[in-house]
Amino acid sequence: MTEIWQGFIKAIELIVSLDPEVMEIAGRSLGISMTSCLLASLVCIPLASLIYFHNFPGKRVLINIIQTFFSLPTVCVGLFVFVLFSRAGPLGGTNLLFTPTVMVLGQMILITPILLGLIISALSGVDKAILDTAISLGASGFQVAAVVLREVRYAVLAAIIMGFGRAISEVGIALMVGGNIRGFTRVITTAISLETSKGELELSLALGMILIFLALVVNVTLNRVQQR
């Protein structure tokens, strides 16, 4: 018991003293997840609009599939990306396995359904009269999409924040395709899951507290945004 208590005190010390290793790991976590979130948004906002504003056979089915993938198991995405980039895999030649790049890619795949699904449902919530008004005032297809997206900007922002929360807290992908390489691909979640067993309790506790703090920030921001 005293051991845990001491670990806890030490963990707080690590955070307060801005321990270089703790800061480096936390910074990398933030960097990778923010990048994946940003890139996924750049793909998903136009893609969601494209799906929403066009009628094509199988649209309903596609949206159902997207919603099913909200809770995609992270290890499955990890496995998929691993196979893709492993030496014998179709993208093995790129030599990207166990790099931050491939972690970003994995997290993008993980949160894409969430972003797509939430943005499409936000767009569906827009009064059809808004669309008619824009069209009748002479907006082109692209201009209609832009003005409608602007109407739901806070819902889109909320979707992106949700995606970020999911990306930063996942461990399966980061571990399987990142490999927890110290100083290169080690992030908060992989460090906690692997260093604890090696007896590095204070490091894990410190990172755990930072992660919970980040989760709190995400939630508070989300609440703020959703209230607008």
Next chain:
Amino acid sequence: MSLIEVVDLHQKYGERDILKNINIRVDRGEAFAVIGPTGAGKTTLLRLIDLLGLPTSGRIYFDGIDVTELRRMKLEVRRRMAFVLQKPVVFNTSVYNNIAYGLKWRGVRESSIRKKVSNILEMVDLLAYRKSNARTLSGGEVQRVAIARAIVNEPEVLLLDEPTANLDPISTSKIEELVANIIHRYDTTIIMATHDMSQGQRLADRIGVLINGEILQTGVPRDVFSSPLNREVAEFVGVENIIDGVIVSSQDKVVTIDIGSGVIEAISDYAVGEEVCACVRPEDIILALSRVSSSARNSFFGEITQVVSLGPLSRIEINCGFRLVALVTKRSAEELNLTRTKKVCATFKATGVHIVRRGR
């Protein structure tokens, strides 16, 4: 060549015919009102004219060009029109931005946008609100934003769908004044839909009566009002006395109509046997306490069932075997002591009767 021409337009939703055989021509600079009861298909027609939907069949010509199905040209043609929807909605941004959108979309320069929007804001009396979020405005203000947002683009055709529905009388007259102003100031062609017969009369050069998906009559408001073509139009334009009957004799256009409880004499071209309605305007009926000899051909005794005072006038309902409504001045009503259950003689001239055919 008319600016807008609608030819044989049909619209079906499922098995239901919403619009049947619509033919309309609207000239440049003309104000045309589509009037009809709720559910008649007015909104559906206006949406088709603004190319917001595809008709089941029929054609729409804009400035001589068939635009019914031209996908490529839709945007271009639509940018020459503006449509104020029946249920006006605003974008979740400032009043200024709401009005500026159409100009931005047309690639108008920023400095020019600023000038035009300011002018329009002044015209609709919303200058003080230009920075407010449009979502915070009242219904009448939103309607003015919607109209401003449309006319700022200087459209050749302005489509207005029930521009004053759900507004109080003061906002209504404000909007009507605004529309009259637009008609006056720009040479905009206006097509408006309204269920308010008198509004159509006030604002339009010509009206088309749309009932049950069909245009039953088109013409200048005065003609439609005074000479409705059939019973449905007569009812809709507010003719109060519509008496069903059959023509039993005709001599030099003077016809006798058997109405069951008596006969009415009128002037008409219709032949013997025709099923008709006799329309009599309430203000054309003379009331007396006993039969007076006069040149008027139609007299009926009856009992007063209701007296309603309408400012300087009194509206008197009489049961003469059929219902008859008369409009007299309040003073006459008082002098003759016209009250409920009183027996009176109602008289009107044969030339005061307007005969319309029943059915189609």
